[in-house]
Amino acid sequence: MLRVWPIVCEFGIGALLCIVGIWCGLRGGYLNLKNAEDRRLLFILVGGYFFMLGIMCIFTFLSPNWANGGSL
Secondary structure (H helix, E strand, O other): OHHHHHHHHHHHHHHHHHHHHHHHHHOOOOOOOOHHHHHHHHHHHHHHHHHHHHHHHHHHHHHHHHOOOOOO
C-alpha cells in the first residue's frame, strides 16, 4: 500500500481538480463541445491523464522487478 497511496492521492485529487476545471470551463462558456478544437483539447486532456497514470503504474509496480530479472 505504500506504493499505491501516492498514486491514489496524486491522480485521484488531480482528477477531481481537472473535472472541476473542465466543468467550470463548460459552464462559463470557455469550452464549447460543438467546437472541434475544444473537443480535441478535452480528448488530449483525458488521454494524457490516462497515459500518465499508465506510465506511473508501470514505473511503480513493474520496473522495480526488472532489475532482479523477475517478472510480475
